[in-house]
Amino acid sequence: MSFDLILRDARLDGRPEPTDIGIRDGRIAAVAPALPADGPVEDLGGRLAVPGFVETHVHLDKSCLLGRCTCREGTLDEAVAAVAQAKRSFTEEDVYARAERTLRKAIGQGTMRMRTHVEVDPRIGLTSLRALTRLKRDYAWAVGIEICVFPQEGLLDDPGCEDVLVAALEGGADVVGGAPYMDADSHGQIARIFALAKRYDVDIDFHLDFGLDPAHLDVEEVCRLTDATGWGGRVAVGHVTKFSSVSPERFGEIAGRLAASGVAVTVLPATDLFLTGRDHDRDVPRGVTPAHRFLALGVNCSLSTNNVLNPFTPFGDCSLVRMANLYANIAQVGTPAGMTDCLAMVTTRSARLLNLDDYGIVPGNPADVVVLDCETPADAVAELAQPLFGLKGGTRTFTRPAPRLHDPR
8 A cells, every 4th residue: 555645653643552542645544563664664753643722712804913902901791892993994914914923823723624703793894704714725735714703792782783783694603602691681682693504504612601709691592593493503602601610410411401401601711801800909819610529420522722912812823622621720630630630621622513424533534633742641731742743634734853962962
C-alpha cells in the first residue's frame, strides 16, 4: 500500500503505544504500527497527534478592537455599549482585516474547525457577514468555518432586527444564535430564534444566562423548546455563568434537563473570568461554570475563546490548549483523567457540539492532524504543549518549530 505521507511513531489518545498514520489523497488511509514506508515519512518521535482543534464560540467580527474602545469599568454592559458604538464605523474591509489577523493566529495554534458568531442588526446590517463569508472562502485551505448570525443588542426590542437576521439566513449563514438577556422578554426572543431555526433548518447557539444571580434562568425554556421542536443535538448554550452560582442540587437538576434535551454547553473561561464579579471587592467569584461536572452528568461540553483583544476580553492568542489549561486552573482540575477531558473539550467534544461527522484520526476521515510537543493529552494541558505543525486535508498548513537551547558548554 502506498501513502502520500506517513506520520511515524505518533501517540494517539486511547492507544498505549505509538503508532503510524498513513495519509493518502487528503484522508487518513491507515492507522497501525509499522506501516510500510512506501512514501514520504515524518518521524514524530512519540509526540502526541490530535485531530485539529475545534473553536466552537468566537467573535471574529469584533476582535482586535483595543485602541478604538475606551473601557474603565470592565463590565458586560460597558463592553456591549463600547462595541455597539465602534460597530457603527465598521466597513467590510475593516472587519475582514481584523478577523483575518485573528484567524491566522488561530490557524497557527492548530484550530481547523470554527464557529464564529457574527452580529447582524439594523445598524451594521450584513457588513460583517459579507466580510466573514469572504474570509471563510479565502481560508478554506486551513480551517472550516461556520457562521452563526445573532442579535447582540436585542431582537424584540430592536425594531427591524429580525428582518436583518432573516436576510442573513437567506444569504447563507450556517447557524442562528441569540442573546435572550438583551431583551425584556427573554422567552419571546428564544421562541423567535427557534422559529427561525425551524424555518431555515439550521442549528442554534445561544448566549445564555450571563451573570451571577441564578434567580432567573432561561435554560429551562431553551430545553422545553428543544424538546417541542425536536431540535435535540442541534442546540448549544454559551457562557451560562449563572450555573456557577447554583447549589449542587440545582446544578444536578440543570444537568439532567440539558442531557435529556440534548442541549450542549460551551464555557468561555477567559471572558467569563474577566467580566463577572466586578461588584465584589474581595473573594471575587470566578463566574466560570464547571463544565467537567456537566460531563460527568451526561452533558456534552466545549471550551472556547469567545473574544480576542476587545472590551469583552482584552487579551488572547487564540490557543485552545491555553484555554484548556486556563479552565483546568480555574476549575481546579488536576488529575490526568480530568486534564484529558479538558483537551477533549477543545477537540472531540467540540466536534460533537458542531455535529461534525468526519472528525478524528480514523481511516476514511480527512487528514486533519495537529502534532503537539508532548506525549499525552494530560501533558498537553498541564504543560501548555505547543503545536509543532498541522495538516489540513493532508497538506501542511502551519509550522511552529520547537525551541532550541544554545548551550555554550
